[in-house]
Amino acid sequence: MEVGKGDMSTLAIFGGKPMFDSIRPTGQLAVGETDDFFKRARQIFDRRWMTNDGPFVKELEERLKVFHGVEHCVAFANASIAIILAAHNASDGEAGEIIMPSFSYRGLPHLVRWAGHDPIFCDVDPELHTLDPRSVEKTITERTRAILAVHNVNAACDVDGLQKIADDNGIPLLLDSVYAMGNTCNAARTGASGQLEIFSLHATKLVNGFEGGYVTLNDAALADKLRMQRNFGINETGDIPVLALNGKLNEIHAAMALTCLDQLDDIMAENRQRFTAYEKTFSNIPGLSFARYTDDVRNYGLVLLHVDQDWPLTRDQTIALLRAEKALVRPYCDPPLHMDPNWASYGRADNIKNSESLRHDFIQMPVGKLTSLDDIRQMAKLMRWISANGEDISQRLEQGSADQ
Amino acid sequence: MKSTINDLAIRGGAPEFEAPVHVGQLNLPTWESFETGFKGIFEREFYSNHGPLERELDARIADRLGVKHAVSITNGTIALMLAARALNVTGKVIVPSFTFPATVQCLAWAGLEPVFCDVDPERHVITAKTVEAALTPDTVAILGTHLWGHICHSEELQALARSRGLRLMYDAAHAFGASDGNTMAGGFGDLEVFSFHATKVLNATEGGCITTNDDDLAARVRTMRSFHETETYAQVPVRMNGKMSEAQACMALISLDELDVNIRHNKTLTNAYWKRIVEIPGLRLIDCAKQGLHNYQYLVLEVTEEAHPLNRDIIVNILKSENILAKTYFKRAVHRMEYYRDRYPEFMDTLPVTDWLSSVIFQLPIGQSLTEGDVARICNLLEFIMTNKDTLDVIES
Numbered sequence: 031m032e033v034g035k036g037d038m039s040t041l042a043i044f045g046g047k048p049m050f051d052s053i054r055p056t057g058q059l060a061v062g063e064t065d066d067f068f069k070r071a072r073q074i075f076d077r078r079w080m081t082n083d084g085p086f087v088k089e090l091e092e093r094l095k096v097f098h099g100v101e102h103c104v105a106f107a108n109a110s111i112a113i114i115l116a117a118h119n120a121s122d123g124e125a126g127e128i129i130m131p132s133f134s135y136r137g138l139p140h141l142v143r144w145a146g147h148d149p150i151f152c153d154v155d156p157e158l159h160t161l162d163p164r165s166v167e168k169t170i171t172e173r174t175r176a177i178l179a180v181h182n183v184n185a186a187c188d189v190d191g192l193q194k195i196a197d198d199n200g201i202p203l204l205l206d207s208v209y210a211m212g213n214t215c216n217a218a219r220t221g222a223s224g225q226l227e228i229f230s231l232h233a234t235k236l237v238n239g240f241e242g243g244y245v246t247l248n249d250a251a252l253a254d255k256l257r258m259q260r261n262f263g264i265n266e267t268g269d270i271p272v273l274a275l276n277g278k279l280n281e282i283h284a285a286m287a288l289t290c291l292d293q294l295d296d297i298m299a300e301n302r303q304r305f306t307a308y309e310k311t312f313s314n315i316p317g318l319s320f321a322r323y324t325d326d327v328r329n330y331g332l333v334l335l336h337v338d339q340d341w342p343l344t345r346d347q348t349i350a351l352l353r354a355e356k357a358l359v360r361p362y363c364d365p366p367l368h369m370d371p372n373w374a375s376y377g378r379a380d381n382i383k384n385s386e387s388l389r390h391d392f393i394q395m396p397v398g399k400l401t402s403l404d405d406i407r408q409m410a411k412l413m414r415w416i417s418a419n420g421e422d423i424s425q426r427l428e429q430g431s432a433d434q
Numbered sequence: 435m436k437s438t439i440n441d442l443a444i445r446g447g448a449p450e451f452e453a454p455v456h457v458g459q460l461n462l463p464t465w466e467s468f469e470t471g472f473k474g475i476f477e478r479e480f481y482s483n484h485g486p487l488e489r490e491l492d493a494r495i496a497d498r499l500g501v502k503h504a505v506s507i508t509n510g511t512i513a514l515m516l517a518a519r520a521l522n523v524t525g526k527v528i529v530p531s532f533t534f535p536a537t538v539q540c541l542a543w544a545g546l547e548p549v550f551c552d553v554d555p556e557r558h559v560i561t562a563k564t565v566e567a568a569l570t571p572d573t574v575a576i577l578g579t580h581l582w583g584h585i586c587h588s589e590e591l592q593a594l595a596r597s598r599g600l601r602l603m604y605d606a607a608h609a610f611g612a613s614d615g616n617t618m619a620g621g622f623g624d625l626e627v628f629s630f631h632a633t634k635v636l637n638a639t640e641g642g643c644i645t646t647n648d649d650d651l652a653a654r655v656r657t658m659r660s661f662h663e664t665e666t667y668a669q670v671p672v673r674m675n676g677k678m679s680e681a682q683a684c685m686a687l688i689s690l691d692e693l694d695v696n697i698r699h700n701k702t703l704t705n706a707y708w709k710r711i712v713e714i715p716g717l718r719l720i721d722c723a724k725q726g727l728h729n730y731q732y733l734v735l736e737v738t739e740e741a742h743p744l745n746r747d748i749i750v751n752i753l754k755s756e757n758i759l760a761k762t763y764f765k766r767a768v769h770r771m772e773y774y775r776d777r778y779p780e781f782m783d784t785l786p787v788t789d790w791l792s793s794v795i796f797q798l799p800i801g802q803s804l805t806e807g808d809v810a811r812i813c814n815l816l817e818f819i820m821t822n823k824d825t826l827d828v829i830e831s
Binding site: 068075082107109136141144240271278399 | 462465468476479482483508509510534542543545631639640661671672674675679682766768772773803
């Protein structure tokens with residue numbers, strides 16, 4: 031669409047032609063050289079080895095081990111399965127509680143429930159969105175089995191503060207590092223903190239393996255156990271000493287992940303360019319800014335646009351308007367988990383005010399391979415125009431919802 | 435061809451097969467169909483999250499099996515976990531011990547407890563009688579396995595489940611394409627779970643699916659398999675990522691196209707094995723095809739008394755040394771696995787048929803990469819072993 035004509039009917043939400051012909055997603059959807067993928071696939075065919083700890087899974091684990099600077103890497107069918115096993119192993123299945131940030135991914139409490147534990151929700155830092163150790167400390171009980179912290183989109187979590195609480199209470203610190211591949215924590219690559227860190231190879235993440243996940247850790251015995259658990263718990267004698275499942279990554283997904291990993295530097299560089307373009311083109315639009323990204327962030331996998339009082343529309347109106355233009359933006363961590371009716375009966379810190387006040391603040395903007403620098407410029411231009419015509423647009427949007 | 439026992443690999447002879455031959459289908463699509471399918475994925479740039487291929491697969495499986503709903507999942511075990519949890523019950527579930535461990539493992543993940551029951555010695559599946567013997571007051575469900583693709587005694591199990599108010603689900607990992615009379619596996623009980631692991635007749639590398647005629651259960655498992663708000667169809671207690679990727683769905687769809695060819699090949703091989711093995715004393719083939727359609731994906735044998743002084747383990751070891759990687763499913767039944775014997779010692783000596791089958795059953799290679807010539811060589815070797823069984827026993831001891 032052309033903007034700046036002062037004609038609201040050009041907005042897709044009011045019936046105009048969408049700005050983009052095809053969707054601009056909020057996930058990476060990066061791929062390596064498809065020729066390289068097909069070459070690897072050919073090897074899978076030649077070997078007739080499609081899953082069960084195949085050569086590509088092993089190669090991927092080796093490369094990720096080196097990338098993260100850790101002693102062990104165990105690949106999984108997806109990150110959810112890895113988190114379920116990690117939560118189960120925290121107490122060898124003895125039911126209890128697992129502490130997690132409330133301002134976080136909506137899947138986390140479900141996964142903890144699969145492991146038989148109750149999720150307990152804590153508050154986060156108002157700027158970095160990371161699990162607040164002071165909030166965690168107050169919710170520790172005899173039933174606490176683990177702290178599940180999250181390295182965020184915009185900052186690594188306070189690993190030292192959280193590890194101290196974990197150590198004082200004899201429980202493991204587990205890290206959901208799904209957002210943090212390629213980022214740093216305490217000046218080293220993420221992957222080596224806590225008892226283990228869990229990463230994702232989902233298509234929307236930095237390295238696209240269709241679906242997939244992996245765990246990094248330095249504990250050899252736990253790595254062996256996880257390997258056994260992803261293959262039904264079968265040990266070298268054919269016995270099964272532990273509760274287990276099928277968590278195997280297949281060779282085609284591993285081949286895809288390896289092919290994408292080959293291009294990781296380029297993928298991260300392009301993400302950074304996009305992020306810089308966002309900052310530049312959106313600068314000085316009243317009411318819009320970006321979440322504070324710390325120096326730990328290197329992957330710029332997600333772009334979090336902050337909306338405040340000076341912006342003429344509500345966050346949700348803005349989302350609806352952009353989605354109509356085929357920019358598939360979405361809210362971020364809203365509602366906070368402790369306010370989700372699913373988890374109403376579970377425990378929480380007394381005060382989770384930061385998570386509550388952050389809930390309406392952010393929009394996840396389009397990122398990744400399908401979003402060009404020009405797309406970003408177009409979105410900025412649109413937002414500037416909305417800023418200038420905010421009152422009229424807001425009125426018409428409210429009129430529209432009143433009419434319905 | 436072995437002429438003296440010194441030609442056997444265990445005696446230093448050259449192995450019968452230069453490269454290992456496997457149990458497990460490992461059926462590959464043609465390279466052309468793979469390339470076309472995956473180029474399509476790269477063009478669409480749609481890699482997972484309920485993509486067009488996943489939806490097509492669900493529709494085609496439902497159609498093929500004559501069942502209302504098919505819901506594809508990451509793998510068969512995750513599908514079992516989701517299915518067991520979707521039943522929305524708490525308590526004990528009657529389950530065979532003579533089954534792949536995942537059948538039982540899914541229960542603990544769904545907050546349920548196993549009660550092990552025995553199986554029928556002919557078809558190796560649970561019956562109303564074996565289930566009834568295991569019933570407890572807090573039993574809430576029955577989970578049967580269509581082992582080797584033999585459909586469980588579904589009518590009597592259904593009647594029993596109905597009269598006792600129990601849920602009934604099946605692990606149909608072995609049974610894609612099999613039927614009992616006119617009903618295909620997929621339509622029995624409250625729901626059924628399939629595996630599309632590479633060793634199965636339908637190969638998605640990894641993969642699985644849940645089938646049901648119950649709209650409510652279908653809505654529940656469809657909701658449970660991802661966290662997507664747009665894929666929310668029912669109130670469910672928990673969700674997870676159980677999504678099948680477009681890559682897996684692509685593999686499964688091509689494999690579905692080639693299913694009949696692969697089943698026909700399995701049948702040809704089964705017949706070739708059958709002709710020879712009926713002539714070999716000490717070995718008995720388990721008949722798969724009495725009930726209706728079959729996929730012939732497992733070639734299952736029993737080692738009988740006549741094999742004495744040889745036994746199942748000696749025979750399988752000899753085969754392995756010849757690069758024939760025979761399998762001994764299920765040499766250790768699930769109730770005898772450490773995790774279960776620690777928690778449920780009360781079942782230790784209550785399953786005589788299971789324990790007997792664990793000691794006499796083994797599986798031979800079958801599938802796309804095996805030829806009738808290979809079958810002849812395997813049968814020649816088996817015949818040779820049995821002809822020389824008394825001499826071989828001396829070597830072993």
